[in-house]
Amino acid sequence: MDASPHDAAAPRRRGRPSRTQTEAAPATRDRILDAAREEFSERGYEKTSVRGIAKAAGVDSALVHHYFGTKEQVFAAAIEVAFxxxxxxxxxxxxxxxxxxxxxxxxxxxxxxxxxxxxxxxxxxxxxxxxxxxxxxxxxxxxxxxxxxxxxxxxxxxxxxxxxxxxxxxxxxxxxxxxxxxxxxxxxxxxxxxxxxxxxxxxxxxxx
Missing domain, CATH: 1.10.357.10 (Tetracycline Repressor, domain 2)
Incomplete structure (x- = not known):
């Protein structure tokens, strides 16, 4: 007998972080900010990417977008803490x-x-x-x-x-x-x- 559509777990939408990725906040958010400050400091704004920040923080790039949005918004959040x-x-x-x-x-x-x-x-x-x-x-x-x-x-x-x-x-x-x-x-x-x-x-x- 086929399983009901309601019995199967709904697939996660592409580009969105999973529940396990987000439930560790705010520690994850702080880790992303720390990584962002390091990346911007070492590479400058133009050479820094959301993907690079995510890699340095050990998270998926979708999680960076989830918390902060664009690279400009990540930069704003990172320097506000530094400032x-x-x-x-x-x-x-x-x-x-x-x-x-x-x-x-x-x-x-x-x-x-x-x-x-x-x-x-x-x-x-x-x-x-x-x-x-x-x-x-x-x-x-x-x-x-x-x-x-x-x-x-x-x-x-x-x-x-x-x-x-x-x-x-x-x-x-x-x-x-x-x-x-x-x-x-x-x-x-x-x-x-x-x-x-x-x-x-x-x-x-x-x-x-």
């Missing part, structure tokens, strides 16, 4: 306004000088400067998560422009020091750099 330490920067704005430039500068260079947080930030900058899709993600994260929050705490005219100019100063110096490694900036003592950069950042944030 998390910098998102505490608005707290550095708290305190006397005449010292905000030094506090913010010291905070940001503290992140760059830490090898643990420097590596993912380098991957972000390299990808953003080499690929427009990655740059779009970086700008969106930078503006929505960091600059607007700093601007809100400044409570000054043209606050968003002030925050953007301060960020441009800090990102530019970081780019030359840690990515391009321009000498003597690359090997200069970080305290000397903070001493020179902080007044400029202060001027951007609170100058008349």
């Amino acid at each position: 998390a330490p910098a998102l505490a920067a608005p707290a550095a704005v708290d305190g006397p306004i005449d010292g905000v430039g030094e506090r913010l500068t010291r905070f940001m260079f503290g992140i760059w000088e830490n090898p643990t947080t420097r590596s993912p930030l380098l991957a972000i900058l390299r990808s953003a400067f080499n690929n427009e899709a990655a740059a779009t993600v970086f700008r969106r994260l930078l503006v929505a998560q960091l600059l607007r929050r700093i601007a809100q705490q400044l409570d000054l005219p043209d606050a968003e422009l002030r925050a953007e100019l301060a960020a441009a100063q800090l990102v530019g110096v970081a780019m030359l020091r840690y990515v391009i490694k321009l000498e003597p900036l690359a090997s200069a003592d970080v305290e000397r750099i903070i001493e020179r950069v902080a007044p400029v950042v202060q001027g951007h944030l609170t100058g008349s």
Whole structure:
């Protein structure tokens, strides 16, 4: 006697992860994010693929799409986690306004000088400067998560422009020091750099 269609297990739709693949979340999701950060860091945005991320994470590529969608969305999720330490920067704005430039500068260079947080930030900058899709993600994260929050705490005219100019100063110096490694900036003592950069950042944030 033929088995009823309801007795047989329904075939899994092509391209969708199985129940056993998804039930291990969020550990699987975290593993994919870790693999994505490594791939983007080592290969850059253009040479990184969803298939490569999946292989590095030990999962099927359909699972990467299931959790994150496109490669751009994977990149956004990966750098948001990596960018998390910098998102505490608005707290550095708290305190006397005449010292905000030094506090913010010291905070940001503290992140760059830490090898643990420097590596993912380098991957972000390299990808953003080499690929427009990655740059779009970086700008969106930078503006929505960091600059607007700093601007809100400044409570000054043209606050968003002030925050953007301060960020441009800090990102530019970081780019030359840690990515391009321009000498003597690359090997200069970080305290000397903070001493020179902080007044400029202060001027951007609170100058008349």
